[in-house]
Amino acid sequence: xxxxxxxxxxxxxxxxxxxxxxxxxxxxxxxxxxxxxxxxxxxxxxxxxxxxxxxxxxxxxxxxxxxxxxxxxxxxxxxxxxxxxxxxxxxxxxxxxxxxxxxxxxxxxxxxxxxxxxxxxxxxxxxxxxxxxxxxxxxxxxxxxxxxxxxxxx
Numbered sequence: 112x113x114x115x116x117x118x119x120x121x122x123x124x125x126x127x128x129x130x131x132x133x134x135x136x137x138x139x140x141x142x143x144x145x146x147x148x149x150x151x152x153x154x155x156x157x158x159x160x161x162x163x164x165x166x167x168x169x170x171x172x173x174x175x176x177x178x179x180x181x182x183x184x185x186x187x188x189x190x191x192x193x194x195x196x197x198x199x200x201x202x203x204x205x206x207x208x209x210x211x212x213x214x215x216x217x218x219x220x221x222x223x224x225x226x227x228x229x230x231x232x233x234x235x236x237x238x239x240x241x242x243x244x245x246x247x248x249x250x251x252x253x254x255x256x257x258x259x260x261x262x263x264x265x
Contacts, residue, residue, distance in 0.1 A: 125185060125251045129176045130203060131243045137165045138197040138241035145198060152193030152246060169194065169245065176245060185249035197241035206232055 140162045143150035155173060158166045169192070177187045208230045209215075218226035 121253050122250050123253055124188065125249050127176075127180055127185060127247055127249050129172075129245045129247075130201075131169060131172045131245050132200050132203065132240050133165060133168060133197070133243065135239050135241055137168065138243070139165065140194070141197060142195050144195045144244075150195060152195045154191045155194055155245075156191045158194075169243075173245060173247070176247065180247070180249055185251050188248040188250055190248050193246045194243050195246065196243035198243075200238045200240035200242045202238065202240060203242075206230075 140153055140158055142153050144152075155166060155169050158169075173192045176192070180187065215227060218224055
């Protein structure tokens, strides 16, 4: 029996991202990202009054985002969430695909991308929805990964 002593692992900051889909008419604030310029995002707490409907939706979705990250071991730092976008929606509610499904594995095994053509779709120029990227800072503990390497025969 071996006793393994590990050092105390540090806590670090992890930046996590989530996609928020909103109705087109509510997507009235924009950052510099869609123009491909450097951008720090929009502070959700400091949005203009005319974007109140969007802000309330982002508060609700932001709370869900923070709760879902907590289940994964991430603790929110308390800093305001940042918003980037908007972009035409990918409609993830209807088009989200599980990349771990057997269909994708079979396509990879046979080197036949035609097996997953059902997952390909066109984004139209005008969608009734827009996507934003919600970004938050979270604390997480560093993970110790043990790699066992067999000893070479002497």
